[in-house]
């Protein structure tokens with residue numbers, strides 16, 4: 001079953017309180033099918049909370065989130081999550097499953113025939129530049145970069161229309177991070193998947209994002225293309241964030 005209007009994501013007047021604190025405050029934004037959207041902002045801005053509402057790991061207490069034109073609250077969580085790839089910083093790989101078994105998780109749940117699972121696993125390992133010899137290893141026998149490649153391969157396994165990524169490369173060294181960013185960009189551009197990524201790294205946001213959404217204190221400060229954000233910041237709070245993120249000395253007007 002398709003999502004009709006494609007893999008669009010929309011947040012409509014979304015609010016969330018946790019432990020008596022307003023974590024998300026009236027956020028509305030749209031992510032078009034095939035877009036690479038980036039949520040950026042300081043620590044505690046609410047980025048991860050917003051992301052986790054898309055696959056119903058969190059439920060808003062105000063407003064609604066739509067995926068494919070349908071409110072997620074009307075979509076069964078397990079079915080929804082099988083159609084949305086999810087990559088997190090700590091990889092979330094199953095430690096007692098091999099690389100191949102990790103990648104095959106969702107196809108297995110979907111009861112694909114074994115030959116199809118094997119072919120898809122091999123295809124994804126090649127796509128993510130993982131040597132086939134790694135297939136029988138366990139996650140702890142891999143480097144951090146290899147683990148994250150397996151995490152991305154696993155998220156892509158059942159060819160989801162949407163990929164959610166929560167600081168996927170934050171724990172990697174700069175060289176590995178750049179390589180994975182380039183590969184992700186290539187995969188996203190060639191498959192047309194809708195990606196929603198959380199990062200606190202402005203450089204990463206500018207390199208990958210077709211649109212960037214800047215959050216602070218649970219509020220959306222500005223949405224725009226990388227160029228719009230950099231050339232027309234919506235106010236002093238945006239300028240201050242961009243200046244700090246780019247390492248400008250304090251007190252200097254961007």
Ligand SMILES: Nc1ncnc2c1ncn2[C@@H]1O[C@H](COP(=O)(O)OP(=O)(O)OP(=O)(O)O)[C@@H](O)[C@H]1O
Pocket residue numbers: 018019021023041042043044045046047048049050198200
């Ligand atoms: N279960 C919870 N109970 C209470 N407060 C929470 C809970 N989860 C998150 N928060 C608070 O919600 C706010 C937003 O958290 P969130 O993780 O969404 O921000 P973030 O922008 O992703 O931050 P970071 O970049 O540090 O990961 C923070 O102030 C956080 O302390």
